[in-house]
Amino acid sequence: MKRVSVDIGGTFTDCVVAWGDQRVESKAPTTHHDLTEGFMEALTAGAEKIDLSVETVLSDVDSVRYGTTLGTNALIERTGERVGLITTKGHEDTIRIGRGRQYGDGLSIEDQADIPGADRPDPIVPSDYRYGIRERVDYKGDVLLEADREEIREVVNSLVDDGVRAIAVVLLNSTVNPVHELLVEEIVNQEYPSNVLGSTPVVLSHRVTGKNGEYMRSNATVINAYLHRIMREGLQDMQSVLRDHGYEKPLQLVHNTSGMAQLGKTYAIQTMHAGPVAGLGAAQQLADELDDENLITTDMGGTSFDIGAVTEGEVSLYEYEPIIDRWLINIPMVYMKTIGAGGGSILGYNSAEDVITVGPESAGSDPGPACYNRGGRRATVTDVDVVLGYLNPDYFWGGELELEERLARRAVRRDIAEPMDVSVEEAAAAARQVVDTKMAQTMFNEISLQGYDPRNFSILSYGGAGPTHACGYAEELDVEKVIVPPFSPVLSAAGAGNLDQMHMYEQSVYLELFDGEGQTYFDDYEQFNDVVATLQDKGRRDLLDEGYSADRIQHTVECDLKYGVQLQTTTARSPVETIDDREDLLRLLKAFRDSYGDNFGDEAHMPSSDINLITIRVQSYVEQPRMEYTSTGDAAALTDGAGTPDTGRSRSCYFGGEFVETPVHRFTEMGTGAVDGPAIVEHPETTIVVNDGWTFDRTPAGVSYLRRQ
Structure with missing residues (x-):
């Protein structure tokens, strides 16, 4: 197997290279101005670990698999294309009227409860760009009123005159008979061939989804049209860069259905939240390899905290009417819950309610947390972990990024300690407790609402920041065991490599x-x-x-x-x-x-x-060939020693309400012996915090366990 898989997160771009018997992981800061740069930087670092050039890897690799955030970012930032909508006459305002409690879609529980202050989201397509045509197909697919070609032509010309660069077509009952949607596409192509207008997409609803429900079908189609250009251009740039470095095969994209498909067979909406879904796919395989069939999956990266579940060895929970941003759609997606509680999540203090706030805004990779010394000034979760001694400023990201404790303390003092009138250390400890509690409460809500008791599950902790906080949120849930798998800092990328x-x-x-x-x-x-x-x-x-x-x-x-x-x-x-x-x-x-x-x-x-x-x-x-995550032949098996060497390393860390001198172990030097908390285990790309009352141990294959004593 020769396979490259890359997952782009809000802060870091993760890469896993499977090359014969070798498995290596690498990271690079996400370059939001041009995702290709971070992609290639992470891939270059991975290639160097197996002593090959990027050109050698890309010219001989079986496939490159990519979890992209292009569509997600464009929707959040509202940087998509100007879209026009053609629909059945009389239904032009479907996307504005919405369905039921549309004002609450995509909002937090607290905001949904504020009915007087609630607003419906502004439609992606303003009313000036929504046109109706006279046509009618009944529920059986019989044509009751033929569409008029001249009317369609006039509507298309009006949209082009309005400056529309993408056209969404949503006609009633087109799921059973798309004849009129196909007619609209034909007329657009006749009037404006690509050599006249350029590549203006015409997105037909019956191709996006085969399900009825005009509001949801309209949303799905409009979002696809809205994101089409930015996705096309971004992915074409990616494909071009890969080709320049020797990759001649189709680029494979992760889908949010827990599958994979070629670029030419992918709609933009299928890539939304695909990265976390790939991690959940890896969790399902790990449940089988570890013989632990009930797992709560927790992916804590730099921007978000993603929660999923494997029950009885299966990822069985799909959303068939999910919400993307503020819009209800009817495209099936694997269900995951995401909250703004990553390492880069910005912290603050709300004096009116006397509470510490967490996210959802994130410092990302640029400028990043204050301790990155890249211009960030606001306190983040990572800054708190630095102040409390859990992160080693000289060994963060394997020593590639030196952290500035001075800047972390200054940000925490200004944003939390001074408003609360407490010390920097007390403010950092309180903020960390709020973060862990928020994550635990969300996990409890998600698992219990599915009818399960979280105490009957093990927690699978991954993502760059996950193992740093795992003991904290596990204690809140009264869970006895946490598993930190091999490739935990890049598990979503590793999962992309194993999707069918x-x-x-x-x-x-x-x-x-x-x-x-x-x-x-x-x-x-x-x-x-x-x-x-x-x-x-x-x-x-x-x-x-x-x-x-x-x-x-x-x-x-x-x-x-x-x-x-x-x-x-x-x-x-x-x-x-x-x-x-x-x-x-x-x-x-x-x-x-x-x-x-x-x-x-x-x-x-x-x-x-x-x-x-x-x-x-x-x-x-x-079905695709899969690498085993827990095979002792993998690169995850970093040592085969017995017992845990006394490295002599220690530093002052905050445990039990005070700073104590805490032993520090390097994961790459450890054998399989147990370590009692409090302790710190430093992996090149993550840090495992072992709380007091917990024990850490690991298998020869690199699977780490945290167990309550």
């Missing part, structure tokens, strides 16, 4: 599989099978286009079902790909009832109610 090639398609349907009143069963099996076959064909064609042979392609089928007129649907994996007889149907209904019982309890079943099928979803995938 995958495409997911879904289609809204309405099939009554069981009639509760008449006690009869659905028997038009071909109607179900035809939809499945169509979705499988889409995925198969994508994978064939990407160069995979037909015999390697596999499919899974999922169904969204519900009892009667319930609003809540339940997702069940179908035990059959096609329904050929009553027995197959009963197996599907049993899968629904089992899933429903797991979610709501067996007492909630309604045996006399109808069972309706709402959505059919197909995952088409090709």
Whole structure:
């Protein structure tokens, strides 16, 4: 296996190079002005660790896999393209009207509770750029009113005159018959071929999502159009730089469905939050390798703290109506919870409420925390950790970045200590406690709302700052064991290297599989099978286009079902790909009832109610070779010594309400013996803080455990 995987975070760009039996990790500061620079710097550092040039690596590598933040950043900063919307006449204000409590989408729980002060988000497409055309297709796909070509032509010309650079097309019921959306695309291409207008994208909603729901479908389509140019240009630049250095294969992108696809087979919206999802994929593999099937995953990087869960060895929780930024969409995504509590999260003091505040604003990599000495002045979580002695100013990032404790103390004094009228050390300790508590409370809410007790889980801690705080938030949750895996500082990048090639398609349907009143069963099996076959064909064609042979392609089928007129649907994996007889149907209904019982309890079943099928979803995938994270042949096995050498290193660190002289160990010099806290274990790219009452030990393969005594 020869594979490069890169994940770009808000502060650092992480890289993992798998080269035969060698596995190496590297980091570089994220260069937000041009992500390509940080990408190549991290890749160069990784190549140097295996004594190869970047050109040698890129000319011989099997694939380059990339988790990009281009779309996420553009949406946050509102730097996307000017978008025009063409929709069915009378529905121009769908994205403005919204759905239900739209004002609360994407806001914190506290802000959602402030109904009088709540505002709906401003639509990406202002009203001046939203046009309706007279056309109508009914729910069965029958054309009731033909679209008028001249009207479409006039609308397109008006949008171009308005300076629109991307066109989103969302017509009613186009998911079952896209004939009019295709007509709009045809007319745009006729009127404005690429040699006249340039590469102006026309994004058709039925290609983005096969599900009904005009508001969510409109949002998904508009966001894709909004991000298209910046994604295209940024990724083309990346591809060009890679080609200049010898890489001639297609660039592979991480998808937020926990799969991978080539650049040409990727919509912008599929890359949103993809990096953390890759880390969750790595966690699922680790659950199997470590024989620990219930894990709370915690990724604490420089900008955010991402929480996920592996239950019974599986990442089973998808969001089928997720929120991106402030907009509800209907593109399936692996569910993760993100809060602004990373190493670069900015701290402050709210005198009105007498509380220390954490994030969501981050110092990022430029200027970074105050201790980076790059111009940052505001106190961050990293500055607090420096003040408390946990981080070694001379060994941060393996000594590549020297930290200035003086600047960290000055920032903490100005932003927290003086407003609170306490010492710098007391302010830093209080801020760290607030950060750990905030993370623990969010973890408890997420896990308990899924019906689980966090105390029955182990915590998987990764990200550059995660192991520094793991004992703190584990204590708050009363969790007994924390696992720090190999590649923990770059686990999302490592996870990207092991994702399968995958495409997911879904289609809204309405099939009554069981009639509760008449006690009869659905028997038009071909109607179900035809939809499945169509979705499988889409995925198969994508994978064939990407160069995979037909015999390697596999499919899974999922169904969204519900009892009667319930609003809540339940997702069940179908035990059959096609329904050929009553027995197959009963197996599907049993899968629904089992899933429903797991979610709501067996007492909630309604045996006399109808069972309706709402959505059919197909995952088409090709399994990829995987590196083992815990293999002793990997580069993670840094030493094979027995016992823990006495290095003689120590420094003053804050434990138990006071500074105490604390032993400091280098991970690269340690064997497999246990270390009792308080202690510090310094990895080149992270720091593991062992609290008092905890024990640290590690396996020969580099898996570290923190256990409460």
